[in-house]
Amino acid sequence: MERRRSISTKKSFISRYVLNLQFLLMAFLCVLIIIGVVYFTSGKEAQSENSNNKTQNKPVYVNTSPLKPSKWDDNEEINIFREYLRIPSVHPNVDYEPCVEFLKQQAASLNLPIAIYYPVDDQNPVVVITWKGSQPELPAIMLNSHMDVVPVYVEYWTHPPFGADIDDNDDIFARGTQDMKSVGMQYLAAIRSLQRDGVDRLKRTVHIVYVPDEEVGGKRGMVEFVKSVAFKSLNVTFVLDEGSVAINDEGVMPVYHAERTIWQLEFIFHGQSGHGSKLLNYTPGEKFNLVLRKFMEFRAEESRKLNELNYPYGNVTTINLTKVKGGVENNVIPAEMSATFDIRIAVDTDLDEFNRMINGWCTEAGGDITIKALNKGEKEKVTPVDDSNPFWSAFKSSTEESGIKIQPMVLWASSDMRYIRRYNIPAFGFSPLMNTVAKLHDHNEYINVMTYLNGINVYKKIIPSLANV
Known part of the structure; x- marks a missing residue:
């Protein structure tokens, strides 16, 4: 009888222990859930605050330097x-x-x-x-x-x-x-x-x-x-x-x-793609090379006007290559390349004639060249x-x-x-x-x-x- 009572007592103790353990685990999970909700909410508020700060256009530079005295303080x-x-x-x-x-x-x-x-x-x-x-x-x-x-x-x-x-x-x-x-x-x-x-x-x-x-x-x-x-x-x-x-x-x-008139043009050169070991015709690189050469020849003449003939800056057309993009692998001829030029056109230049000249270069290069006008200003x-x-x-x-x-x-x-x-x-x-x-x-x-x-x-x-x- 005593043995049975002892066994029963042990079982009851174990049951209470298990129940207590389950309760503690549930409480722990509840705490984690509460922490998660608070963290998520505060994160959202922080994101909202950051978003609001962006929309309010707060300055990046904050002036913290004191005003330095000078002899002109009374002016x-x-x-x-x-x-x-x-x-x-x-x-x-x-x-x-x-x-x-x-x-x-x-x-x-x-x-x-x-x-x-x-x-x-x-x-x-x-x-x-x-x-x-x-x-x-x-x-x-x-x-x-x-x-x-x-x-x-x-x-x-x-x-x-x-x-x-x-x-x-x-x-x-x-x-x-x-x-x-x-x-x-x-x-x-x-x-x-x-x-x-x-x-x-x-x-x-x-x-x-x-x-x-x-x-x-x-x-x-x-x-x-x-x-x-x-x-x-x-x-x-x-x-x-x-x-x-x-x-x-x-x-x-x-x-x-x-x-001067501002033109910023992106030239997208389409052409034959293939293995880098081949000499294919009408590749984007060939077309880019010809158009770039034409632009640089034109640029050299304008530079001569500026530096040798003493034209003022406003009366010459400036051309500068500002971006080049293209290619995916070292041994693959890309199907597409692009180049962007910043062009400031002299006031006495005929814009229609200038546009025809550029299009002519693209035709001479083999065509299939897209000209994307990032900024194509009117005649000023x-x-x-x-x-x-x-x-x-x-x-x-x-x-x-x-x-x-x-x-x-x-x-x-x-x-x-x-x-x-x-x-x-x-x-x-x-x-x-x-x-x-x-x-x-x-x-x-x-x-x-x-x-x-x-x-x-x-x-x-x-x-x-x-x-x-």
């Missing part, structure tokens, strides 16, 4: 300029809101109305500050600049790229000093000085405009803004925009009145620089009054003004960057304090001259 215009420079409105993922808030403050200080437009989305504002003219029914003058700047490589800078430090030579170092936050602030500084001189208003209304996205093509800025009802309501008849530094040792300043319009354009006469006389020598030129790169000119609105590109080494898009971009202040005086003559036409 109002230098302080305003430095404040603008310290806003890191830098690609990619530009956050323009600090620029907008800063410009609201500037408009308020000038007692001028400000309007914010969003022609593409709420991440890319266009800011318009308006100085109403005494005859507002007349078409208006537009002073344009862009808020965005190109990326920086901090390790190559001798000063913080968004610190706006002033060195012992009175040079201000920051991204945007030359391209083109200086011009944007000089417009306002000139107007402030005119107001203090008692100039209540000029004959024509002046719109001071700050656009986004210029450095990457303007598709989220000027491209759409110029099509908008808001732009049409400004009733613009002439636009002044950015230029560059002096073009020679004599200090002659360029005035850009036209731009040219703003007249003679007496037929009253704004040219006004601009020329005002710069001469400032002692500046100017020379009309075709811009070697590209700007938002090509979109303006396409609507038959005359436009010039000019920056009063005298005695300055070109550092646009380069490390250690800078402007000298006196160059900046003298530029204000230059615009103080240019703006009334244009607005009183």
Whole structure:
């Protein structure tokens, strides 16, 4: 009997043990499930937060450098300029809101109305500050600049790229000093000085405009803004925009009145494929070789015009091979290869004739070549620089009054003004960057304090001259 009771007791103990073990296992599983749910939910929230951050276009570069004191701390215009420079409105993922808030403050200080437009989305504002003219029914003058700047490589800078430090030579170092936050602030500084001189208003209304996205093509800025009802309501008849530094040792300043046409073309060469040991005809490589040779011969002639005949950059066609793709194995002749060319076509070139020339090369190469237009711009319009354009006469006389020598030129790169000119609105590109080494898009971009202040005086003559036409 005792033995049976003992056996029964052991069985009961084992049963309770098993039940306890099962309970512990179930509890452990429940804990794991809860942890999994929490982890999954927090992960989703983190992904959502990251997604929101992307859509909000937060800046990649955050300015943490303190403002370095200088002997110019009591100069109002230098302080305003430095404040603008310290806003890191830098690609990619530009956050323009600090620029907008800063410009609201500037408009308020000038007692001028400000309007914010969003022609593409709420991440890319266009800011318009308006100085109403005494005859507002007349078409208006537009002073344009862009808020965005190109990326920086901090390790190559001798000063913080968004610190706006002033060195012992009175040079201000920051991204945007030359391209083109200086011009944007000089417009306002000139107007402030005119107001203090008692100039209540000029004959024509002046719109001071700050656009986004210029450095990457303007598709989220000027491209759409110029099509908008808001732009049409400004009733613009002439636009002044950015230029560059002096073009020679004599200090002659360029005035850009036209731009070359941009074509970026991808050539896809189709042809005979096979074993790499064979000499097959009409292979993609053969076709690529002939087209490349034709382009390089054309490029060599344009280089001769530039380097031997001293043509200005804007009057030659530049061609550069920028991408090559093709092939899968070392011993297989590919059935397809591609090459991309960046082409900037001189203003006096017939685009139809140029297109026929390229197509002729493809035919000569054996055909079966697809030309994909990645960017095939239209013929860019040219703003007249003679007496037929009253704004040219006004601009020329005002710069001469400032002692500046100017020379009309075709811009070697590209700007938002090509979109303006396409609507038959005359436009010039000019920056009063005298005695300055070109550092646009380069490390250690800078402007000298006196160059900046003298530029204000230059615009103080240019703006009334244009607005009183």
